Amino acid sequence: MRRLLIVAVLMAALLIAGCAQEEKATPKPTITPAEEKKLKVAFVYVSPVGDAGWSYMHDQGRQYIEKVYGVQTAYSESVSDADAERVIREYAEQGYDVIFTTSFGFMDPTITVAKDFPNIVFMHCSGYKTAENVGTYFGRMYQARYLTGIVAGEMTKTNKIGYVAAHPIPEVIRGINAFALGVKAVNPDAKVYVVWTGTWYDPAKEKEAALSLIEEGCDVIAQHQDSPAPQQAAQEKGVYSIGYHSDMYEFAPKAHLTAAVWNWSVIYAYVIENVMKGTWKSEQIWWGIDKGVVDIAPFNPIVPEDVQKKVMEEKEKYLKHEVPEQYPFVGPIYDQNGNLVKAEGEVMSDEELLSMNFFVDNVVGEIPAGGGE
Numbered sequence: 001m002r003r004l005l006i007v008a009v010l011m012a013a014l015l016i017a018g019c020a021q022e023e024k025a026t027p028k029p030t031i032t033p034a035e036e037k038k039l040k041v042a043f044v045y046v047s048p049v050g051d052a053g054w055s056y057m058h059d060q061g062r063q064y065i066e067k068v069y070g071v072q073t074a075y076s077e078s079v080s081d082a083d084a085e086r087v088i089r090e091y092a093e094q095g096y097d098v099i100f101t102t103s104f105g106f107m108d109p110t111i112t113v114a115k116d117f118p119n120i121v122f123m124h125c126s127g128y129k130t131a132e133n134v135g136t137y138f139g140r141m142y143q144a145r146y147l148t149g150i151v152a153g154e155m156t157k158t159n160k161i162g163y164v165a166a167h168p169i170p171e172v173i174r175g176i177n178a179f180a181l182g183v184k185a186v187n188p189d190a191k192v193y194v195v196w197t198g199t200w201y202d203p204a205k206e207k208e209a210a211l212s213l214i215e216e217g218c219d220v221i222a223q224h225q226d227s228p229a230p231q232q233a234a235q236e237k238g239v240y241s242i243g244y245h246s247d248m249y250e251f252a253p254k255a256h257l258t259a260a261v262w263n264w265s266v267i268y269a270y271v272i273e274n275v276m277k278g279t280w281k282s283e284q285i286w287w288g289i290d291k292g293v294v295d296i297a298p299f300n301p302i303v304p305e306d307v308q309k310k311v312m313e314e315k316e317k318y319l320k321h322e323v324p325e326q327y328p329f330v331g332p333i334y335d336q337n338g339n340l341v342k343a344e345g346e347v348m349s350d351e352e353l354l355s356m357n358f359f360v361d362n363v364v365g366e367i368p369a370g371g372g373e
Helices: 002-025 054-069 084-093 104-116 141-155 170-186 203-215 229-237 265-277 305-319 350-354
Strands: 040-044 072-076 098-101 121-125 134-139 160-165 191-196 220-224 240-245 256-262 284-287 294-296 340-342
Touching: 040 054, 040 084, 054 072, 054 240, 054 256, 054 265, 072 084, 084 098, 084 104, 098 104, 098 265, 104 121, 104 134, 121 265, 134 265, 141 170, 141 220, 141 240, 141 256, 141 294, 141 305, 160 170, 160 203, 170 191, 170 220, 170 350, 191 203, 203 220, 203 229, 220 229, 229 240, 229 256, 265 284
Parallel strands: 040 072, 040 098, 098 121, 121 134, 134 284, 160 191, 160 220, 220 240, 240 256
Antiparallel strands: 256 294
């Protein structure tokens, strides 16, 4: 009996040792609890933090987690796609525990560096590639775009609405279409005219594009750009504008009607809390108005109360989950050539939204060759 007991103990010890070896073979991201070591968090931005746009709003989120969670943060701004890998790698080599990379073009550099640093948590914004230690995050900005489209459709007098767009990727195309569907919901006669700049941040190009649209008769200017230049162009020419990223009212108080805005603090708080608790795992986050990640800025008083009410009623549908997350991408939806993309009542899937490469029927403009990829 004693010999059987010894054998059983030896077998149990071997099993435990085997399990321990298996766990060592596939290291997972681990972070020292905050009380033992101050968490170090880095952010990599594609444009200046003072742009009042994309990077500015991400940096508001950085400041939020620094204040609320007491983490140590650092950031690099105006990083090009070509230089992204070097910058990300430097943060990893310096021992940062979490690295947020905040531009679509940083996707492959993030994945490349993450392979060499399996114990660091990487979060990439707006991409689709993941790994054991790489997650992605974004917001359903098209929901806010739809709401601002309603405002534009109600406020235009010429039925020509301009849209200054950056790069022809699904994110931008999706936003244009959602905005156009908002316009169409209240003004079927209006059209959305698109001009591409080929850049995320170039105030001179953005202003030039806005002015060209105004010259064509557009009396409301929307944008997917990082500076308030299109807003300022609109005010100079006495037309209305719809901002993006942040509330841009201060830059064009006579023109700015509202804006589609980000609140990255919600996602950054979620990630940091999970890292600190040791519960972080790779996932793809895509949250909308109901989570508070996207919203619209306060209305300019020149927006009539009945228009404001109409927009807020639509917003409530998201908050109360009366419509699917993909709304307004619910059929019938037609493309520019009159082809039925989605039949009555059909909802576009997330996969279709993430690969969108067509314009809806009230958009005037073309997607450049190679766009939507």
